[in-house]
Amino acid sequence: MASKLWEKNVTVNTDVETYTVGRDREMDMYLARFDVLGSLAHITMLQSVELLTKEELDILTAELRDIYAIIEKGDFAIEPDVEDVHSQVELMLTRRLGDTGKKIHSGRSRNDQVLVDLKLFTRERIEDITRAVASLFNTLIDQSERYKNVLMPGYTHLQVAMPSSFGLWFGAYAESLIDDLTVLSAAYKVANRNPLGSAAGYGSSFPLDRSMTTRLLGFESMNYNVVYAQMGRGKTERIVAQALGSIAATVGKLAYDACLFNSQNFGFIKLPDQYTTGSSIMPHKKNPDVFELTRAKCNKLQALPYEITLITTNLPSGYFRDLQLVKENFLPAFDNLADILSMVTRMVSEIKVNTEILDDPRYDLMFSVEEVNRLVVAGMPFRDAYKKVGLDIENGDFTARKAVDHTHEGSIGNLCNDALRALFDKTVDSFDFTTYHAAVDSLLGR
Numbered sequence: 001m002a003s004k005l006w007e008k009n010v011t012v013n014t015d016v017e018t019y020t021v022g023r024d025r026e027m028d029m030y031l032a033r034f035d036v037l038g039s040l041a042h043i044t045m046l047q048s049v050e051l052l053t054k055e056e057l058d059i060l061t062a063e064l065r066d067i068y069a070i071i072e073k074g075d076f077a078i079e080p081d082v083e084d085v086h087s088q089v090e091l092m093l094t095r096r097l098g099d100t101g102k103k104i105h106s107g108r109s110r111n112d113q114v115l116v117d118l119k120l121f122t123r124e125r126i127e128d129i130t131r132a133v134a135s136l137f138n139t140l141i142d143q144s145e146r147y148k149n150v151l152m153p154g155y156t157h158l159q160v161a162m163p164s165s166f167g168l169w170f171g172a173y174a175e176s177l178i179d180d181l182t183v184l185s186a187a188y189k190v191a192n193r194n195p196l197g198s199a200a201g202y203g204s205s206f207p208l209d210r211s212m213t214t215r216l217l218g219f220e221s222m223n224y225n226v227v228y229a230q231m232g233r234g235k236t237e238r239i240v241a242q243a244l245g246s247i248a249a250t251v252g253k254l255a256y257d258a259c260l261f262n263s264q265n266f267g268f269i270k271l272p273d274q275y276t277t278g279s280s281i282m283p284h285k286k287n288p289d290v291f292e293l294t295r296a297k298c299n300k301l302q303a304l305p306y307e308i309t310l311i312t313t314n315l316p317s318g319y320f321r322d323l324q325l326v327k328e329n330f331l332p333a334f335d336n337l338a339d340i341l342s343m344v345t346r347m348v349s350e351i352k353v354n355t356e357i358l359d360d361p362r363y364d365l366m367f368s369v370e371e372v373n374r375l376v377v378a379g380m381p382f383r384d385a386y387k388k389v390g391l392d393i394e395n396g397d398f399t400a401r402k403a404v405d406h407t408h409e410g411s412i413g414n415l416c417n418d419a420l421r422a423l424f425d426k427t428v429d430s431f432d433f434t435t436y437h438a439a440v441d442s443l444l445g446r
């Protein structure tokens with residue numbers, strides 16, 4: 001039998017409790033620091049509307065900052081009998097401060113507490129992901145510059161098509177990450193609105209100052225409609241998950257390219273041995289397992305928005321306990337993606353490129369369009385030039401001129417990497433992480 005914040009006369013059976021709490025205590029550990037930040041803002045606001053005295057605020061603030069430090073040190077735990085992180089923090093305050101600790105829950109519910117915790121958590125983790133994406137972006141651009149003059153075949157239908165370059169290949173994934181970050185920045189905006197003060201989903205008759213907690217927590221705005229604030233649970237996570245999935249899709253495609261280009265039949269790139277594994281039977285094997293696992297991990301991450309959609313599908317407005325389960329899918333996803341990004345950044349920086357691909361005559365035909373274009377520039381109508389080169393190929397008279405010298409925009413000799421760098425920086429600036437940092441520092445008195 002366990003005791004709960006909400007327990008009155010009925011006691012809860014342990015097996016029912018185990019079933020309903022499930023992995024929630026473990027998940028709530030992700031939210032602990034943010035729960036304290038939400039409480040710091042809430043009590044500051046409560047004092048401003050005279051629901052706490054100045055002395056009570058000062059004592060509570062000191063205790064909450066102390067709990068925050070305990071969490072940072074890794075010494076915080078949710079006790080076995082305590083239902084969740086919200087109850088644990090309140091219990092610690094009440095143990096230390098008695099009645100003053102019991103006052104902080106005026107005008108709020110665990111429903112808006114968990115909402116605000118999730119948003120604060122998400123904001124911070126999006127910043128981490130943005131940094132990790134920046135490292136990968138920079139590494140890709142560096143590799144693009146390093147190999148900008150090394151040609152490789154481009155493919156359509158996986159058939160040799162036209163000349164491409166390693167500069168283009170690496171740079172393509174860099175630019176893809178910019179679009180992914182643009183999506184992530186929109187998701188960040190959705191996460192950056194304050195649900196606190198919506199209480200159980202229908203607000204409070206206390207004169208809560210929601211603009212004040214919005215400012216104190218460094219949110220861009222609040223979720224104005226308290227019913228919508230609650231409806232944002234599950235939706236915010238889904239939108240953010242879509243953005244994480246977008247990054248994962250880019251990295252997964254890169255991983256597949258890397259596996260393909262590393263195979264003997266292509267032989268375009270070489271992965272350092274430490275990222276390959278051997279076979280128990282075939283002594284010659286160096287399998288690209290790390291990229292293969294990257295691909296699978298990226299695919300799993302792309303399932304995340306769909307998992308969240310299905311957990312929350314068809315829920316009407318208002319709070320439901322179903323929402324608790326979203327945490328199990330959503331909260332660990334950031335660490336998973338951060339791990340992927342850091343491993344891929346290392347691998348990309350160490351990829352060695354085969355600079356002699358074009359010595360192999362099987363790639364000669366990728367220069368057919370170049371030959372057609374040369375004839376066109378010399379005055380032959382395109383369709384005639386196309387036919388002539390086609391016939392030459394059939395008759396074995398085609399000799400590839402293995403060079404590409406055009407440098408206009410959109411051609412393979414012009415990578416536009418400086419423009420990409422500028423666009424990347426502009427995209428990162430659009431997040432505005434500084435406002436929330438300043439808010440958090442000030443809540444913590446730092």
Ligand code: ARG
Nearest residue numbers: 024084110111114321323324
């Ligand atoms: N663990 C709960 C969740 O994540 C916290 C909110 C509890 N509220 C409630 N009405 N049971 O949703």
